[in-house]
Amino acid sequence: MKLLEYEAKKIFGSYGIPVPRGVLIHSPEDLESGVAESLGDGVVLKAQVDVGGRGKAGGILMADQGSLAGTARDLFGREIKGIPVREVLVEERISIEHEYYVSIAIDRSSRKALILFADSGGVEIESVARENPDALRKASVPVILHDVPAFMLRELRGDAPKEVEKVINRLYRAFCEKDALLAEINPLVSTPSGIVAADAKLIVDDNALKRQGIEQNRDLSERERVAEEHGFSYVELDGEIGVIGNGAGLTMATLDLIEFYHGKAANFLDVGGGADQERVRHAVSLVAGVSSVRVIIVNLLGGITRCDDVARGIVEAGVHQQIIVRLAGTNEDLGKEILAGKGYRMMDSMEDAVRAAVEESR
Amino acid sequence: MIYADKKTGVIVTGATGKQGAFHISLMNEYARTVGGRGVVAGVSPGRAGQEVDGVPVYNTVRDALREHDAACSVIFVPAFAAADSIMESANAGITLAVAITEHIPVHDTMKAISFAGMNGCSVIGPNCPGLISPGEIKLGIMPAHLATRGNIGVISRSGTLTYEIVDELTKAGLGQSTVVGIGGDPVIGQTFADVLARFEDDPQTKAVAIIGEVGGSLEEEGAKSTDLPIVAYIAGVSAPPEKRMGHAGAIIEGGEGDARSKIERLRENGVPVASRPSEIPALIKKLI
Structure with missing residues (x-):
């Protein structure tokens, strides 16, 4: 889960990484008590929304103490790429001498923490890698190490201020201790009074949220919330064919086949292992509840999952859309018997099922 | 095996x-x-x-x-x-x-x-179905009845999709030496390259099917590392970026790991890539 900027800054700050002084407000009225007065005359207002390109989309505004209240009202009235502004971080304005980039991510190939440091920050790191590869330095650290080795810190820093080494090592510790998939400071800036993390990004492993004491995703749609409650992996798409499968790979392959036959899937829904009658009923109802869905394909390979349970779940859901069913594996015949003569279309192969679903969706 | x-x-x-x-x-x-x-x-x-x-x-x-x-x-x-x-x-x-x-x-x-x-x-693994060497041993949760003994190695990041493909292979008369589910997580132990290295030393294995998906670049790295005849299938061609498709590892991040570029790089390395699971047996038969 991606944390918001102010949450990430709070964590980075607790590791001793210098961050700008700031206050979080939930409405323009929060300023009336004078909480932002100590930040100095020049301030920056930053909408706390999880969107890329926030600055360009109008989510970051400059103000001074005189114009602060008006600017805050303006920002709280905005939507940034469709997301309403509910929280604003008001920060002291810092005078930037130079911008750097630092990030730590998981390198799947080496199974290590991959640290990137660039002499130019504030821009997308992909463009630095393309246009100025010499400005970008990398180091891989096995996460069984408590600290980044000193020689790596020296290599990463290059000609940047010595203080950068401390920041990188502290970021590495935060990365490890907070179960991060990504920890990024872009830009990391040098100011007359030292190095400061002007922005902060932290993505925490969903499988570690509980032990990190972090609440699950706040920005789920109603259907996504229901899906999560039942333990489904669910992604909304914008087509007409509802898709239910068991196993991520099989469900993805079903979506790909739909595209191959020029249909459009309405969703990705993996019911997971050992799906029983209840779960299947909930899955079918969930997918059928999307108004654009004209036809539903259920593609399940039985193993621990029993096809007769699946069939009962489908019948119980009792939805109005046509359902195309492909069941194979444990108790396949029983499952087919339950569905027979009730208007469901049964297919023996995944390809036949997908072809039928695409035809129905037209 | x-x-x-x-x-x-x-x-x-x-x-x-x-x-x-x-x-x-x-x-x-x-x-x-x-x-x-x-x-x-x-x-x-x-x-x-x-x-x-x-x-x-x-x-x-x-x-x-x-x-x-x-x-x-x-x-x-x-x-x-x-x-x-x-x-x-x-x-x-x-x-x-x-x-x-x-x-x-x-x-x-x-x-x-x-x-x-x-x-x-x-x-x-982790987050894997384990492996099966038909006629020898089953380690994990793969359904045994779909697999038959033969000369094709299978390496996959998926569970049920692997069973689907093993079923296709068996029906096409292509038995398997060992089927290994390496797991759907972003970080896994044995990678495509590691398993392929084992298959290289295995006289039973004549060709290998690798079943990959969006996220990371382990498929391409594996393909580059081996001289064995291999055929690939990559799930997630229709997957939208930044959305996790069920597996923790199946996510396109920062434009990296999308299925089309994976497929392109595999083909550049001379690996035939099936656009549907059902094409895999025919592609393998061309190689052996």
């Missing part, structure tokens, strides 16, 4: 849990049909003295190995303790740990795989 054969002794950790107990009986059923040793011991802390499907249970891996000869552990322990179980296995002398468990925090996985490596233990 690779990694293990019918003579391999197997222990199961998390043996008294629902999944562990269920799959001990299925693994042993398979062992009986092929004349293998199967699961010789189970491990569940605090459950020493119990039995699961006739298999004695011990408190620790070390205790189990004191009484039984085993080289392999299959891990069904819940996510919060599974990485520890991998390390316990490695520390006690297990040389292959197959981690079925899903939802292990990725930092735990990285540490456990490092630790296992330092103790001479290879890890398959």
